[in-house]
Amino acid sequence: MDPVRKVDFDSEACGSQAPKSKPCPRPKPGEAAGGCSFDGAQITLLPIMDAAHLVHGPIACAGNSWESRGTLSSGPSLSQYGFATDLNDSDIIFGGEKKLKESIDYIAGRFAPPAIFVYSTCVTALIGEDMDAVCKEAGDRLGIPVVPVNSPGFVGSKNLGNRLAGDALLQYVIGTGDPEPEIPLGVNLIGEYNIAGEMWDIEKLMNSAGISVTSRITGDARYKEITWAHHAKVNMVVCSRALLGLAREMEAKYGIPFFEGSFYGAKETTYSLRQMAYLMNDREMERRVDRLTEREESRLAQDLRPYRKMLKGKKAVLYTGGVKSWSVISALKELGVQVVGVGTNKSTEDDVRRIADRVGDDTEYIPEGGASRILKTVRERKADIMIAGGRNMYVAMKEQIPFIDINQERHKAYAGYEGLLRLAKELTYSLANPVWRLAASPAPWDKGVPYDR
Amino acid sequence: MTVNKRKKPASVNPIKIGQSLGAVLALQGCYRAMPLIHGSQGCSAFPKALLTRHFREPIAVQTSALQEMDVIFDANRNLEEALNIVLSKHRPDIIGIVGTELTDVAGVDYVTMLKSYKRERNLRGGLAFSVVLPDFRGSLESGFSATVEAMMDELIQQVGHRGSRTVNTRQITLLPGSFLTPADVMELKEMISAFGFEVIAVPDISTSLSGHLLTGFSPLTRGGVPLDSMLQSLQSGLTIAVGASMERPARRLHNALGTPYKVFSGAMGLKASDELLHFLHQISGEPVPLRYCWQRENLLDSMLDAHFQFAGMSAVAALEPDHLYSVSGWLEELGVEQKALISSFETPVVDGMEREVWVGDLDDAEVLGKGADLWISNSHGISGAARIGAAFMPAGFPVWNELGAYMSVSVGYRGAMEWSNKAGNLLMQREAGHRESSIRHR
Numbered sequence: 001m002d003p004v005r006k007v008d009f010d011s012e013a014c015g016s017q018a019p020k021s022k023p024c025p026r027p028k029p030g031e032a033a034g035g036c037s038f039d040g041a042q043i044t045l046l047p048i049m050d051a052a053h054l055v056h057g058p059i060a061c062a063g064n065s066w067e068s069r070g071t072l073s074s075g076p077s078l079s080q081y082g083f084a085t086d087l088n089d090s091d092i093i094f095g096g097e098k099k100l101k102e103s104i105d106y107i108a109g110r111f112a113p114p115a116i117f118v119y120s121t122c123v124t125a126l127i128g129e130d131m132d133a134v135c136k137e138a139g140d141r142l143g144i145p146v147v148p149v150n151s152p153g154f155v156g157s158k159n160l161g162n163r164l165a166g167d168a169l170l171q172y173v174i175g176t177g178d179p180e181p182e183i184p185l186g187v188n189l190i191g192e193y194n195i196a197g198e199m200w201d202i203e204k205l206m207n208s209a210g211i212s213v214t215s216r217i218t219g220d221a222r223y224k225e226i227t228w229a230h231h232a233k234v235n236m237v238v239c240s241r242a243l244l245g246l247a248r249e250m251e252a253k254y255g256i257p258f259f260e261g262s263f264y265g266a267k268e269t270t271y272s273l274r275q276m277a278y279l280m281n282d283r284e285m286e287r288r289v290d291r292l293t294e295r296e297e298s299r300l301a302q303d304l305r306p307y308r309k310m311l312k313g314k315k316a317v318l319y320t321g322g323v324k325s326w327s328v329i330s331a332l333k334e335l336g337v338q339v340v341g342v343g344t345n346k347s348t349e350d351d352v353r354r355i356a357d358r359v360g361d362d363t364e365y366i367p368e369g370g371a372s373r374i375l376k377t378v379r380e381r382k383a384d385i386m387i388a389g390g391r392n393m394y395v396a397m398k399e400q401i402p403f404i405d406i407n408q409e410r411h412k413a414y415a416g417y418e419g420l421l422r423l424a425k426e427l428t429y430s431l432a433n434p435v436w437r438l439a440a441s442p443a444p445w446d447k448g449v450p451y452d453r
Numbered sequence: 454m455t456v457n458k459r460k461k462p463a464s465v466n467p468i469k470i471g472q473s474l475g476a477v478l479a480l481q482g483c484y485r486a487m488p489l490i491h492g493s494q495g496c497s498a499f500p501k502a503l504l505t506r507h508f509r510e511p512i513a514v515q516t517s518a519l520q521e522m523d524v525i526f527d528a529n530r531n532l533e534e535a536l537n538i539v540l541s542k543h544r545p546d547i548i549g550i551v552g553t554e555l556t557d558v559a560g561v562d563y564v565t566m567l568k569s570y571k572r573e574r575n576l577r578g579g580l581a582f583s584v585v586l587p588d589f590r591g592s593l594e595s596g597f598s599a600t601v602e603a604m605m606d607e608l609i610q611q612v613g614h615r616g617s618r619t620v621n622t623r624q625i626t627l628l629p630g631s632f633l634t635p636a637d638v639m640e641l642k643e644m645i646s647a648f649g650f651e652v653i654a655v656p657d658i659s660t661s662l663s664g665h666l667l668t669g670f671s672p673l674t675r676g677g678v679p680l681d682s683m684l685q686s687l688q689s690g691l692t693i694a695v696g697a698s699m700e701r702p703a704r705r706l707h708n709a710l711g712t713p714y715k716v717f718s719g720a721m722g723l724k725a726s727d728e729l730l731h732f733l734h735q736i737s738g739e740p741v742p743l744r745y746c747w748q749r750e751n752l753l754d755s756m757l758d759a760h761f762q763f764a765g766m767s768a769v770a771a772l773e774p775d776h777l778y779s780v781s782g783w784l785e786e787l788g789v790e791q792k793a794l795i796s797s798f799e800t801p802v803v804d805g806m807e808r809e810v811w812v813g814d815l816d817d818a819e820v821l822g823k824g825a826d827l828w829i830s831n832s833h834g835i836s837g838a839a840r841i842g843a844a845f846m847p848a849g850f851p852v853w854n855e856l857g858a859y860m861s862v863s864v865g866y867r868g869a870m871e872w873s874n875k876a877g878n879l880l881m882q883r884e885a886g887h888r889e890s891s892i893r894h895r
């Protein structure tokens with residue numbers, strides 16, 4: 001049997017900048033954490049809100065994962081539906097392709113989506129389903145794009161799944177459509193998933209500088225806007241190294257320049273907006289950006305003053321799974337919060353270099369996951385707060401450590417100038433909450449003080 | 454009566470959950486345990502995230518982290534590696550190896566592998582067992598009960614070598630079903646011990662997932678029934694299973710040790726609670742404690758108060774089989790019309806129900822439940838309920854839109870009262886909402 005993906009492919013999983021000689025480490029049995037490639041592919045594509053997302057496999061992959069992301073929609077909600085072929089044993093023995101075909105037909109007939117994404121999973125990949133052929137046949141017959149996403153869980157990490165989803169977009173979606181004439185061409189935002197509505201804050205900001213978004217890849221996206229992504233003037237890769245390959249490919253194929261940037265922290269935000277205007281090669285726009293960022297920054301500085309006072313000198317341990325580390329560090333630094341420990345679990349050498357640029361020498365790098373390792377750093381460095389993903393949230397609660405959720409499932413938007421203010425407030429509320437004092441003090445009868453009548 | 458299935462090829466908004474998640478849940482109720490999922494890492498990451506979201510607690514689980522080539526060449530090498538690490542680093546008392554669809558389709562024989570592993574390493578003192586749980590059968594409920602059964606089996610085999618058994622007639626083994634919350638398990642334990650019995654619950658999520666503040670992090674489960682209590686449970690004079698799905702582990706105990714058992718298909722609502730208390734009263738010879746007599750009156754009184762609210766109302770419920778059975782019985786007592794009952798899969802208990810049951814998903818609930826006033830399902834049902842304009846009542850698994858859902862009680866008189874009040878309040882709020890909008894529209 002042929003492997004679904006060649007093994008050497010995996011060596012680039014952590015972002016294309018990783019040197020070939022240092023492949024992504026294989027997840028260690030008994031110590032592995034984090035999702036599979038199928039999970040990663042879904043993270044990238046589910047924010048295409050009007051499309052249907054069909055998971056081809058037995059029930060667990062879809063049943064355990066649908067509706068687990070905090071990506072928000074401003075309109076259509078079909079992507080929030082959980083669709084699964086839900087294979088049974090005879091499907092697996094005789095092949096699930098017939099059921100897949102019928103499911104695609106059913107979804108197309110009943111929901112009339114602009115496109116259907118079909119995800120392979122470990123079992124359907126293992127039994128060698130020819131998903132590409134089924135999708136192609138169905139797409140031709142139904143007259144809508146049916147996009148196969150070949151990212152079964154067992155090919156690798158979540159990051160690799162992001163990449164494979166990017167490949168599917170390149171291969172099947174981008175370049176297949178043209179924008180309506182009235183749509184101004186500008187920037188594609190790549191790797192921004194509109195978690196907690198962050199995309200909306202970013203877009204508002206860009207619009208006030210006169211920069212328009214051409215395609216959202218994929219936060220709060222509509223399918224058709226991705227088909228015309230190749231018409232954009234600039235690509236911005238928002239804090240997701242896994243999709244760097246997508247930007248690179250678009251540069252080679254369509255001549256669209258790209259840059260990597262972030263919207264966490266005022267400095268990064270200003271840099272990103274400037275970079276957009278610069279790459280658009282529009283002097284007038286650059287001036288507008290300068291005016292806007294100056295105004296926003298000085299207003300933010302005003303608003304932040306009381307929180308900065310509270311946060312100055314506070315210490316945080318940051319564990320985000322790596323990709324976002326450096327940009328969040330910038331945001332925290334601007335608030336006066338010192339990062340004393342940082343996860344480099346999935347970071348590339350390039351990420352680590354950026355982290356190093358932003359933290360002091362005595363910051364501890366946490367190379368491997370595991371809650372106990374993070375807790376140890378919090379203890380040893382006497383950190384005041386832990387900033388990590390939802391998986392570690394209740395670990396922190398048990399140890400009575402203030403916590404901020406920074407990952408996929410969170411409910412607060414931290415991007416842009418507004419976002420930094422929100423982050424400052426969250427940090428302050430969290431640190432100042434009376435519960436820490438209450439939880440740390442024993443019951444009155446355990447204090448050994450007689451009852452005072 | 455009848456079990457139907459709507460004809461559509463795909464599952465739309467599934468309520469079914471992988472069986473392996475049920476296994477992970479069962480093991481959370483055992484002290485210093487580690488479920489080890491034999492599959493790719495997503496198969497442990499998803500259940501971990503989902504259970505964490507529901508219980509708002511850290512969840513212990515590990516994976517053999519299979520990658521494509523491992524599956525093709527030697528999946529058990531990964532399992533061995535995982536076992537080595539988990540055993541040497543964390544020293545769990547209980548380790549449960551949970552097979553996935555992937556290992557089953559690939560034909561990985563981890564049952565034999567575990568046996569020889571235990572022989573070679575001379576594993577003593579702890580409990581290591583495996584359970585085969587393909588996804589195409591069952592759901593959370595069956596994964597949970599199959600795991601308890603496999604664990605019981607292993608316990609019995611261990612003790613088998615240790616000679617005769619002394620029966621303790623004042624001790625009862627409680628086998629709580631997967632649909633019971635930590636607070637439910639606690640309530641059941643209290644009810645049984647109120648008649649003078651010692652109770653050992655297997656598993657016992659009431660001491661692990663109910664929100665304790667033990668300090669000192671461990672990747673193993675914190676709380677739950679310890680292994681020595683589990684061993685001691687083999688001496689119980691009686692097994693009480695709550696939920697029909699728990700009959701199999703109860704029967705296993707009976708067949709191996711002769712322990713008699715009693716199955717309560719549910720413990721929700723007046724009749725079911727009456728039955729349980731009457732039974733306990735009879736076998737103990739103790740009078741029913743005063744507080745339950747009080748609670749019974751409280752429940753009846755609140756049902757009288759609420760019956761105005763429930764008159765003419767209809768409900769749709771989409772739940773795991775045992776849970777559905779219980780909830781249907783409770784709705785019956787309230788006089789609420791049951792517009793549609795949807796179960797995640799078929800079991801003898803839903804087969805035997807007097808009402809029509811559909812095996813299906815939340816989309817079926819939406820189609821068949823159109824016009825219902827109350828919608829009862831896990832949190833995935835929120836938008837479906839909104840689309841048909843029903844009041845949404847979260848129940849089952851996962852629930853993430855309500856704080857403290859895992860501490861809500863459904864069993865006993867207290868549980869019935871809590872549920873009736875909650876459902877009545879939701880209906881009242883919905884009515885008020887309607888009135889508001891009709892005023893605004895004029």
Ligand code: SF4
Nearest residue numbers: 061122153493495496
């Ligand atoms: S690892 Fe494979 S089987 Fe498991 S959830 Fe991911 S895709 Fe599904």
